[in-house]
Amino acid sequence: MEFLRPATWDEALAAKAEHPTALPISGGTDVMVEMNFDVHRPPAILDLNRVTELTEWSNDGEVVRLGAAVPYSRIIDELSGPLPGLALAAHTVGSPQIRNRGGVGGNLGAASPAGDSHPALLAAGRDVLVEAASVRGTRLIPIDDFYVGVKRNCLEPDELIRAVRIPVADGPQQFSKIGTRNAMVIAVCAFGFALHPRSGTVGTGIGSAAPTPRRAVEAEEYLRDVLAERGLWESGELLGAEVIQRFGELVKAAASPIDDVRGTADYRRHALAVMARRTLTWTWNDYRKQIRSAA
Amino acid sequence: MNARTSAQNSAGTGAGTGARTSTGTSTGTGARTIQGQKNLQDIRQSSKDGIGGSPLRPDGTLKVRGEFAYSSDMWHEDMLWGMALRSPHPRANILSVDISEALAVPGVYAVLTHEDIPGAKYYGLEIADQPALAIDRIRYHGESIALVAADHPETARRAVKKIKVEYEVLTPIVTEEQCLDPETYGYVHEPHEYKSHAYGNICHEQKLVSGLGVTDEVRALADVVVSGTYEVGMQDQAFLGPESGLAVPAEDGGIDLYIATQWLHVDRQQMAPVLGLPEEKVRLTLAGVGGAFGGREDLSMQIHACLLAQRTGKPVKIVYSRDESFFGHVHRHPAKMYYEHGATRDGKLVYADARIVLDGGAYASASPAVVGNAASLGHGPYVVPNVRMHAIALYSNNPSCGAMRGFGAVQAAFGYETQMDRLAAELGMDPVELRQLNAMQQGDLMPTGQEIDAPAPVAELLRRVKDMPLPPPLDTDDLDVRLLPGALSNTSHGEGIVRGVGYSVGIKNVGFSEGFDDYSTARVRLEVIGGEPVAMVHTAMAEVGQGGVTVHAQIARTELGVEQVTIHPANTEVGSAGSTSASRQTYMTGGAVKLAAEAVKRELIEKGRRRYGWTQQDLTLAGGKVVSESAGALVSMVDLLGEDAIDLTREHHHRPTVPFDKETGQGFGHVQYTFCANRAVVDVDVELGLVKVVELTAVQDVGKALNPLSVVGQIQGGCTQALGLAVMEEIIVRDGKVRNASFTDYLIPTILDTPPIPVEILELPDPHAPYGLRGVGEAPTVSATPSIVAAIRNATGLALRRIPVRPEHLTTERPGEL
The missing domain is CATH 3.30.365.10 (Aldehyde oxidase/xanthine dehydrogenase, molybdopterin binding domain)
Known part of the structure; x- marks a missing residue:
């Protein structure tokens, strides 16, 4: 197995172009597990740890450009203001040691439906862009186009993930995840939710309940329309049990889970509906508080 | 009686604290009784x-700092790495094994099959029924077929992949029904191969009848009857240090093995015949052990490393990977149990009828002892005038099961303690009172006829555990999400949370039983x-x-x-x-x-x-x-x-015991008994089926705490392992195949799952034991699981007849109301 250690981003892109089957490694929290279990023996490993700009982020007030290797622990510490949903998701990743090593770039690269970042990224909006680079140039891939199959994304063989561009939250965001223990657990299923008052939309993301992370499109549209038609963005009135219930049902309907050792399909659907209802309630309560204090 | 109480974080209350009220015959502290003779006291202190x-x-400190040398850390100059080829099928005939390509890999020193074994080909803890390497048949998923020694683990791994095995894959025998009907479904071992008491696909069985047994006449004496079927999943010891050791060939033709094990001499006793060596030429030294819990009672890589070292003349190290470890040791027997209890209207037990079926998997391992414990302890720490019990261990094509902390008693306790709660509910009695009413004490007879001739403070343990202060209710105004079910997974901000409380008590034997010296x-x-x-x-x-x-x-x-x-x-x-x-x-x-x-x-x-x-x-x-x-x-x-x-x-030597009579189960079979009582307090998210154990209290009689800090640690550890069985730990097997051989999917409790575990220790000396001490490590593992499930039932009103309790069982697959 070849072990490539580029010192700079340009060298990394050149190495990837030359060795398109090389598997990028950064924190190693996923890649090393797969190698230890002999699931994956790539012909070459491309170590990105020397490329320091991957661990940097910037915020222009509108969009956070999150380096692919910014570890989850720093997302929690430094970005829970602008990226509250992703920070909550980061809290649920592995152990403190894993959170010190792992980052969103690895989650995107692996594209596992159980990756904890994905529901939060989807919920953060359709403007979330994955910045993929190669010696040929840079592509900005909308998050909705990124996941294409079980553990498959739309990257070209010569591309590396440089960063993710995530709009700064303009409303409350939440993230919930089911595991059969209270920490260090792969998601049985997960749900991300965000209110986007500026655009009058809402965002959802379902994890571990379909071949890819996916959005509950009908649930988003239903809620967007209800919020608009009833003037709830302006009034901040209670949503009512019926709306919350309906939203939960639509989220549940958007999933296509399977039975596996972590849980049954029925349970996953059930739990998604519960998480959808609860996260909607929490975010809406926060939103109501915000507009009341603004008024 | 000496009593000590310690909260989780102040566990080290040393000797002399707490109330010493009577009967302190503690040998090592005799100086305390000499009053007013200061100088003399100092001298004899x-x-x-x-x-x-x-x-x-x-x-x-070494372990906490990561500096302790475990068996997997050993290294020897000129050392080779051993690795096994394991079967992907649970049941198959091996038609051929071709090792030529593996042997041709540069860096490979040896490839061995059963044909290369110099001595006996079978070994076993109690029954020598397990081939050191598979001979023509595969009986479980992960059975070793061939061994490779190479200069690097990666070389060995590649060579293993080049061994060609032709299988005739057979339908595995996996259910109780299939095992008990060998004419239809087949034999796990051929009928003539069965040794000891085994027959059909039954590895071992033990019947027990006491009092009048259970007849229609006896049943008629009961005013109230409860019965039910209970199921325990396959728990794993889940020790953190994988199986590993280093075999070094010696100049005298013998071998030195550095090994993480639980019993050096019995390893040697099993190894020497296979290696074709006299026992004195097989020398074992204990290497750093990373946990055991019964999982290192059987051999794993011991024989394999030695065979490779014998063949190559070089030191050979074998370290299992994490997934291989799940195939490399036996597990806790999964159990299906039928229990029926009859009682009078005032709550006195009249009879207990039970059938306990344990799946022992492909090889015997400790199955006979597990059956003996289940049969003789399966009525719990209660006086039951009339008992009928039948416990069996099956041979199947499931993973082999054997020793794990509390074996036989753990499974049974889930059955009888659930029955006690249901009986109490049926009678409208407090479940602790019902237990106290029937609690055994010194002088009572076990259903085996053995007199309990040492303190058996069952009712007292229950009284004390019930009297311990309850944790405060959930503070809904100031929620800390880490304390809720789901914790930082952020599934609830107080919604759906219901608190429940449950009690249980258990009995375990100490030492080897049934005539074993x-x-x-x-x-x-x-x-x-x-x-x-x-x-x-x-x-x-x-x-x-x-x-x-x-x-x-x-x-x-x-x-x-x-x-x-x-x-x-x-x-x-x-x-x-x-x-x-x-x-x-x-x-x-x-x-x-x-x-x-x-x-x-x-x-x-x-x-x-x-x-x-x-x-x-x-x-x-x-x-x-x-x-x-x-x-x-x-x-x-x-x-x-x-x-x-x-x-x-x-x-x-402990005092002698005798085997139980095969038909009546009568006999002075056990050395000592030990008891623990628990109270569990849980918060259940009843909408999501997630559980947070809020507190798990234990009160245990330890006879004499030689090291109180260690004793508390053992009890807390035992409770935590019991918690794992209650709510998460299970090896999932489908059609004989293990589906979750990793710590990603075999979950054990983390610190966020582990509640405060207040422990109260009683010291009632056992006159037969050194210092009056009582074995400590297993009793809490027996007793704590049922208390947690009882607490979940209390919160949800669900029957919960199977452990581990999964979120599905509390939501989408609700098994029925109580």
Whole structure:
């Protein structure tokens, strides 16, 4: 197995172009597990740890450009203001040691439906862009186009993930995840939710309940329309049990889970509906508080 | 009675704290009874790090800092790496094995199959039914077929992949129905291969009848009857240090094996015939053990590493990967149990009828002992006038099951304790009161006819656990999400949370039973080193984390009045210490250390008598001197010993037991009994089916706490492992195949799953045991699981007849109301 250690981003892109089957490694929290279990023996490993700009982020007030290797622990510490949903998701990743090593770039690269970042990224909006680079140039891939199959994304063989561009939250965001223990657990299923008052939309993301992370499109549209038609963005009135219930049902309907050792399909659907209802309630309560204090 | 209470974070309440109200016959603290004789008391004062004290583990800091050398860390110059090819099928015929391509891989030194074994081809803990390498048949998923030794683990891995095996895949025999109908579904072993008591696909069975048994007449005496079927999933020991060891061929044609195990001598006993060597040429030394819990009672890579070392003439190291570890050791027997209890209207038990079916998997391992425990302890710590019990272990093509902490008793406790709760509900009684009403005590008979001839404070344990203060209710105004079900997964901000409380009590035997003389040997040497008397304790005891190394030093300090004690590495140069299992090591090997130290003490004093002509009859050793209660300090041990060493070896045997009668189950089968009571408080998110154990209280009688800190640690650890079985730990097997051989999907409790575990210790001495002590490690693992499930039932109103309880069972697959 070849072990490539580029010192700079340009060298990394050149190495990837030359060795398109090389598997990028950064924190190693996923890649090393797969190698230890002999699931994956790539012909070459491309170590990105020397490329320091991957661990940097910037915020222009509108969009956070999150380096692919910014570890989850720093997302929690430094970005829970602008990226509250992703920070909550980061809290649920592995152990403190894993959170010190792992980052969103690895989650995107692996594209596992159980990756904890994905529901939060989807919920953060359709403007979330994955910045993929190669010696040929840079592509900005909308998050909705990124996941294409079980553990498959739309990257070209010569591309590396440089960063993710995530709009700064303009409303409350939440993230919930089911595991059969209270920490260090792969998601049985997960749900991300965000209110986007500026655009009058809402965002959802379902994890571990379909071949890819996916959005509950009908649930988003239903809620967007209800919020608009009833003037709830302006009034901040209670949503009512019926709306919350309906939203939960639509989220549940958007999933296509399977039975596996972590849980049954029925349970996953059930739990998604519960998480959808609860996260909607929490975010809406926060939103109501915000507009009341603004008024 | 001595009582100690300690909260989780102040576990180290040393000897002397707490109320000592009566009957303290504790041997090591005799000085306490001498009042007003200050000087004399000082002279005879035993070391604070003697028994009853809580000196810290010698390996504790190393382990916490990651500096302890585990068996997987060993290295030898010129060493090869061994690796096994394992079957992907649970049941198959092997049509051919072609090793030629594997042998051709550069760096490969040997590839072995069963044909290369120089000696016996079968081994086993109780029944030699397991081939060291598969012979023509595969009986479980992961069975070893061939071995490779290579210069690098990666080379070995590649070579293993080049071994070509042609299988005829057969339908595995996996359910109780299939196992019990071999004419239709087949035999796991051919009928003529069955050894010992095995027949059909039944590995072992034990019947038991006491009182009038269970007949229509007996049933008619009961006013109330509850019955039910209960199921326990396959738990894994989940020790963190994978199976590993290093075999070094010796010049005398023998072999030295450095190994993480639970019983050096029984490993050797099984290995030597296979290696074609006399036992004295197979020398074992204990390497750093990363947990055991029963999972290292059977052999794993011992024979394999030695075969490869014999063949290549080079040291061979084998370390299992995490997934291989799940195939490399036996698990806890999954169980299906039918229980029926009859009681009078006022709550007195009339009869118990039970059938316990344990799936032993492909090979016998410890199945006979597990069956014996299930049958003899399966009625719980209760007086039941009439009992009928039938316990069996099956042979199947599922993973082999054997020893795990509390075996036989753990499964049964989930059955009988659930029955007690249901009986209480049926009678409208408080579940703790019902238990107390039927609790056994000293002088009562077990259904085996064995008299309980030591304290059995079952009702008292229940009273104390119930009297412990309850944790405060959930503070809904100031929620800390980490304390809720789901914790930082952020699934609830208080929604759906219901609190529940449950109680249970359990019984476990200590030591090996049914006529087995599992004696222990200890060698103690006393000499002067650097101007100080130093005791050296040499045993073959496997330190697997239980704290034997700490306790042995404490015993030597107390008995010999020295401060400095060294612990010799455990090896087979000294006699057997028996197994580090069955809660027996402090009792058995601790007892042997005590005997050896007492012998050394007698010899030293005798030496003094000869030299100085002492006539006092009250001589003992304390503070590095020979002291007399009447005459004070007589001479320092340094002066008395001079250049001499006193070096003596003693064996410790427990009182004899007998096998249970095969049909009636009658017999003095167990050495000692131990009891623990628990209270669990849980918060359940009833909409999501997530559980947070809020507190798990334990009250246990330990006879005498030789090291109170370690005792509390054992009880808390046992409770935590029981918590795992209650709500998450299960090896999932489908059609004989293991589906979750990883710590990604085999979940054990993390610190966020582990609640505060307040522990109260009773010390009611057992007159038959050294220092009056009682084995500690297993009782809480037996008793705590049912209390947690009872608490979840209390919160949800669901019947919950299967463990582990999964979120589905509380939501989408609700198994029915209570």
